[in-house]
Amino acid sequence: MAAAADLVVPTxxxxxxxAVELWSSAGPKQPYEHKPHLPREETKSSRSICFSADxxxxxxxxxxxxxxxxxSKATTASWPVKCVLPRPKAFYLQFSPRGSYLCTxxxxxxxxxxxxxxxxxxxxxxxxGAEVFAIVQKNQTDWQPSWSADESIFAMVVGGEALFYxxxxxxxxxxxxxxxxxxxxxxxxxxxxxxxxxxxxAFYTPGAKGAPSMCKLYKYxxxxxxxxxxxxxxxxxxxxxxxxxxxxxxxxxxxxxxxxKSGASYYGNQAVHFMATKGDTCSVPLSKEGPVHxxxxxxxxxxxxxxxxFMPSKAALYNLKCDxxxxxxxxxRNCAYFNPFGNLIVLAGxxxxxxxxxxxxxxxxxxxxxxxxxxxxxxxxxxxxxxFVTATxxxxxxxxxxxxxxxxSGALLHETMWPQGQELLGIEWQQxxxxxxxxxxxxxxxxxxxxxxxxxxxxxxxTPPHLRLLxxxxxxxxxxxxxxxxxxxxxxxxxxxxGNKRNNKNKARSARKDGNVVNGGEADSAPAEASxxxxxxxxxxxxxxxxxxxxxxxxxxxxxxxxxAADQQQSPPGQANGQNVSEKDRKIRSVAKKxxxxxxxxxxxxxxxxxxxxxxxxxxxxxxxxxxxxxxKLSA
Numbered sequence: 001m002a003a004a005a006d007l008v009v010p011t012x013x014x015x016x017x018x019a020v021e022l023w024s025s026a027g028p029k030q031p032y033e034h035k036p037h038l039p040r041e042e043t044k045s046s047r048s049i050c051f052s053a054d055x056x057x058x059x060x061x062x063x064x065x066x067x068x069x070x071x072s073k074a075t076t077a078s079w080p081v082k083c084v085l086p087r088p089k090a091f092y093l094q095f096s097p098r099g100s101y102l103c104t105x106x107x108x109x110x111x112x113x114x115x116x117x118x119x120x121x122x123x124x125x126x127x128x129g130a131e132v133f134a135i136v137q138k139n140q141t142d143w144q145p146s147w148s149a150d151e152s153i154f155a156m157v158v159g160g161e162a163l164f165y166x167x168x169x170x171x172x173x174x175x176x177x178x179x180x181x182x183x184x185x186x187x188x189x190x191x192x193x194x195x196x197x198x199x200x201x202a203f204y205t206p207g208a209k210g211a212p213s214m215c216k217l218y219k220y221x222x223x224x225x226x227x228x229x230x231x232x233x234x235x236x237x238x239x240x241x242x243x244x245x246x247x248x249x250x251x252x253x254x255x256x257x258x259x260x261k262s263g264a265s266y267y268g269n270q271a272v273h274f275m276a277t278k279g280d281t282c283s284v285p286l287s288k289e290g291p292v293h294x295x296x297x298x299x300x301x302x303x304x305x306x307x308x309x310f311m312p313s314k315a316a317l318y319n320l321k322c323d324x325x326x327x328x329x330x331x332x333r334n335c336a337y338f339n340p341f342g343n344l345i346v347l348a349g350x351x352x353x354x355x356x357x358x359x360x361x362x363x364x365x366x367x368x369x370x371x372x373x374x375x376x377x378x379x380x381x382x383x384x385x386x387x388f389v390t391a392t393x394x395x396x397x398x399x400x401x402x403x404x405x406x407x408x409s410g411a412l413l414h415e416t417m418w419p420q421g422q423e424l425l426g427i428e429w430q431q432x433x434x435x436x437x438x439x440x441x442x443x444x445x446x447x448x449x450x451x452x453x454x455x456x457x458x459x460x461x462x463t464p465p466h467l468r469l470l471x472x473x474x475x476x477x478x479x480x481x482x483x484x485x486x487x488x489x490x491x492x493x494x495x496x497x498x499g500n501k502r503n504n505k506n507k508a509r510s511a512r513k514d515g516n517v518v519n520g521g522e523a524d525s526a527p528a529e530a531s532x533x534x535x536x537x538x539x540x541x542x543x544x545x546x547x548x549x550x551x552x553x554x555x556x557x558x559x560x561x562x563x564x565a566a567d568q569q570q571s572p573p574g575q576a577n578g579q580n581v582s583e584k585d586r587k588i589r590s591v592a593k594k595x596x597x598x599x600x601x602x603x604x605x606x607x608x609x610x611x612x613x614x615x616x617x618x619x620x621x622x623x624x625x626x627x628x629x630x631x632x633k634l635s636a
Contacts, residue, residue: 009025010382011429013049019040019041020043022034031413045062045063046060046062047090048061049426051095057099059095065086065088066085066104067085082129087104087122090105090106097148097150097194100126101123107140108138119136132174133154133165142189148197149194152168153192153199153220155201157184163178164223165177180223185206187206188205191242191244196247199220203218206238213233213240215234217277229279230280234273240253240255241254248277250275251277252297253273254271254292254295256271271292276320283322287314288309290310290311293307295307296337296338311353314329315336332349332354333353334349335350339381339386340381342362343439348379359408363442368444373390385440386408387408388405389405393424404416407449409445409447411448412450415453584632587632588633592629595622597618
């Protein structure tokens with residue numbers, strides 16, 4: 001089997017801003033490139049590409065319709081067109097488990113002729129290209145219908161109700177009408193498990209009016225209320241993601257709320273629950289606070305991984321009893337990917353994380369490689385379980401588009417960067433039937449690779465410019481921008497430099513001549529530079545900048561302001577800035593200030609702005625403040 005597998009070279013389907021094309025390799029260790037016998041169609045309107053689960057068919061949209069190609073195992077044979085579907089606006093594509101049907105979804109829209117809208121989820125028979133089912137499906141997420149592994153059952157949720165269609169041998173209705181239904185409420189979700197025929201299925205009903213949400217397992221076709229195999233209830237679930245293991249014997253529920261009402265998390269609230277077709281249910285224990293980033297089943301179906309917690313996040317491997325059997329520790333990670341055999345796992349930090357990738361041997365519980373895959377938007381294992389592809393695609397990132405193929409040891413095997421002016425939109429490996437490849441033997445041997453053409457990200461910590469000057473022994477004061485005063489030249493505004501002490505002294509003399517008093521008449525005894533707020537010195541500026549960069553509260557811009565505020569606090573009552581103010585005048589000013597604030601709040605309210613409760617209460621005090629102000633002015 002291994003020798004035969006070595007001759008199999010999966011193609012890479014590529015969708016770009018200019019074409020849909022397939023790339024292949026001359027051998028398992030040769031670079032990928034477009035071969036003359038492989039399809040390539042120039043189009044700027046492709047929305048989706050898709051292989052069937054067994055790799056027999058490849059479908060893509062081109063803006064005029066959807067083409068389904070029949071793949072060829074021969075390395076020189078062309079891929080003939082199987083059928084063309086009249087869906088120019090197709091946005092998503094999905095094959096049924098055995099590739100007999102292709103589902104297409106497009107954005108729901110209404111027209112003058114059809115105000116109720118046209119069906120936007122359609123099912124076509126691949127062999128004939130005939131439309132066999134059409135319905136309105138407004139949801140863009142979870143739009144896909146459910147299939148049993150043998151394609152004998154087709155099911156979907158409409159208006160909260162689960163509808164089932166029997167397509168197996170002897171079924172006389174087919175897609176024409178439903179054979180069974182499960183009632184539910186709006187927001188219900190359905191998922192048919194793989195493997196078993198007839199299948200187990202999960203039906204989720206969201207809670208309402210304080211009642212808990214509920215997920216029930218059934219064994220088709222026993223769908224009665226008293227025929228549940230297992231049942232799990234839980235609160236705090238605005239959304240549920242249902243994940244079956246490969247055998248269809250275990251189900252993981254990732255529940256989440258959009259908003260954490262406790263305010264503890266920006267990401268809302270997540271939890272993981274387990275349900276087994278034997279009837280067992282439990283909550284998966286998580287030992288660190290924070291969001292659940294990723295939940296993945298191993299293809300072996302006996303274990304799963306959860307990546308969770310505030311950064312640095314934790315990653316742990318669980319068995320079917322929901323016991324932790326291995327802790328991967330903490331790191332900057334939010335993704336997990338098992339290879340097709342479950343003997344390797346990649347833990348990575350993509351998206352807003354820097355792209356650190358760890359490759360682990362699952363059975364030996366040891367790390368095999370560390371590498372950096374910055375700006376990765378697509379990750380997928382090769383069907384042979386030894387290689388993986390990473391890609392930077394648009395519209396997530398519109399620069400440095402391209403893809404790379406790696407060996408699990410971390411060696412780079414292939415690299416293609418997209419030409420400037422073009423965008424890589426999607427990339428996908430051709431799939432194959434089970435047992436096409438044998439499970440790879442994992443070793444610590446380093447694989448020989450190539451050197452990337454892309455510059456490596458600097459590992460040197462960023463140093464702000466002002467700290468670089470200090471390290472170089474230079475005086476940062478010369479290089480710092482000087483504060484300016486409108487109407488004056490910059491040199492005149494910067495106190496303490498280029499002869500500006502003389503200007504400050506002249507200002508102090510002018511102030512004394514005009515009879516102005518500074519700081520309670522102590523202007524003559526104070527230094528001339530203190531007669532007005534001076535610019536901060538260079539060291540104060542450096543401390544302020546460094547504090548802001550480290551996320552600390554910045555220091556005051558002018559120490560003079562602090563000292564002046566302290567002087568005012570220590571002044572006797574009724575005395576501020578060297579002027580005597582009576583207690584009556586101080587109270588009048590205070591009440592007048594409150595009334596002025598109320599006037600501004602009323603203007604904001606009249607403009608339709610929503611005010612806080614304390615602001616509304618302040619407005620209610622207006623009459624009281626007016627009476628108080630009147631009494632103060634009339635008092636002797």
